[in-house]
Amino acid sequence: MAASDENVGVSKQIIYGGKGECPKFEKNTKVTFHFRTISPSDSTNEETVIDDSRTMGCGPFELLYGRGFKLAIWERIVQTMKVSEVARFTCKKELVRYYVLVSKSLRDVAKQNRGEKVEPLSSHRCGAALLGCHGHQSTGYEDLDHLQEHSSDLVFEIELLSVENEGSYEKGIWSMNSDEKRDLIPKLKEQGNELYKNGQYLEAAAKYGTAIGCIEILESFEAPGSDPEKALYQMKEPLLLNYAQCKLHLGEYSNAIKQTTTVLRRSPNNVKALFRRGKAYALSLKAREAKVDLEKVVQLDSSLSQSVTKLLHDLDIEQKKQDKDDRALLQGKGFFK
Template sequence: MDAALLLNVEGVKKTILHGGSGDLPNFITGSRVIFHFRTTKCDDERTVIDDSKRVGHPMHIIVGNMFKLEVWEVLLTSMRVGEVAEFWCDAIHTGVYPILSRSLRQVAEGKDPTEWHVHTCGLANMFAYHTLGYEDLDELQKEPQPLIFVIELLQVEAPSEYQRETWNLSNEERLRAVPILHGEGNRLFKLGRFEEASAKYQEAIVCLRNVQTKEKPWEVQWLKLEKLVNTLILNYCQCLLKKEEFYEVLEHTSDILRQHPGACAGG
């Protein structure tokens, strides 16, 4: 059955290879969609670019979370659980696929997909874009082309049915998570569980830093977030003191004093 018209998206053709079961899932914002996928070229050989089954674990995306390859959310939300479908996608939808593929491959290889960005800057950062480190992906990057995605929808979980990691949250959700993480850190600290407490404080700091990147440095909202971050850093330092990791405490507190003379203890 050719269900291309059901998608109502230009440059996408869908063919159902195996029908799913039940009604169309309720793909509300924040739902986690778990699936296997195989990506091939549109050549005679159907050259395989990526295959999650070869990697050994399925892929997942969060609905409404601006996933890097936007068309995948469109494809998945047209499917029933257990369905296997083939999607032909024009080059207008596949231009960023090489960058996504690079990240997925690096995760599968146990590497940090953001490592190149963390350790390079300026001119070197520009040159990093000239190669993705994989010859086939460099070719796709230079000459965007239609691709075929064969997708098997395994499971759809509502936001309340799974533990969401903070990197999956929206900025509003991150801000709501911070006081919860802060309070949990304080509770663990009082129980003498300093390692676990420091992890909660660190997670809260990461949430705030992610939100802070959207604000202009040194303006009112940025400074409010910075104050919250410094409070959490000082809490984190209290954990380090209990673990006798004095050098790192000196580094963190010196940074705070350099940027904000007069900063006082957290709580």
């Protein structure tokens, strides 16, 4: 690609020259790079940064070359670069129509990394539907919705970090196919279980979280309520419960509540989910919510009554202590004479 070649819809501006020669790109070569996606200058001469991989929360982008990545223009532009090179590529809108899909996927991954819930599209999940073949659907991100409704040229500022030949790197989830993801899930669960047994709750949570992420990527290709989607959820439910248990040990009660609530939406009588959410509520001193969950636990499984009684007793003690502390604080401020 020439420094400027409007005939192919792309112009390139080198900001910082790279090292050596351009690498050889073969199928399954892993290309790692940071990127900034920019909306070109408008009438006010101001550029708008849409995404920046350094701040998104999912790390530098890893592209497996020659695997039919949906945003094909990225394969085309990185093969013109040297390692450590930084360059800006202005691309015609016809070449970047799938960027909305890529950006949504990356933002969703970043949300999952933060323990936040990602809502799937309400109906058609294919790229064509998202891009408007059946009418525009919300991506869940206002700026991406605007971009899919008002397509425009985009600028990609790329810093090429590394180029690795197949066999010299460990595959990341993003680059795995569906079968590879399915094979990885039970391995991650087993690794998480071992870490949990050793009291390594943070590391165990990371394994469970990665497995959940794999399943949610697979779920995104299945219709809600279909047999394949139900089968995937059955794999995900124990992972959500294990993840919640780790979060309880780590004192991250709101996250434990979030994961168990996800389970209870599908399985309202799941005793483990009710008990763990009730415990998280109790440790958060949310007495009313804790009692609702824990009383239901005893109704469903009377063998847990002793554990529930202890939790509620401890909650009552902590609640009284908190009330006493609050009263002392208010008295000190002159609320009670």
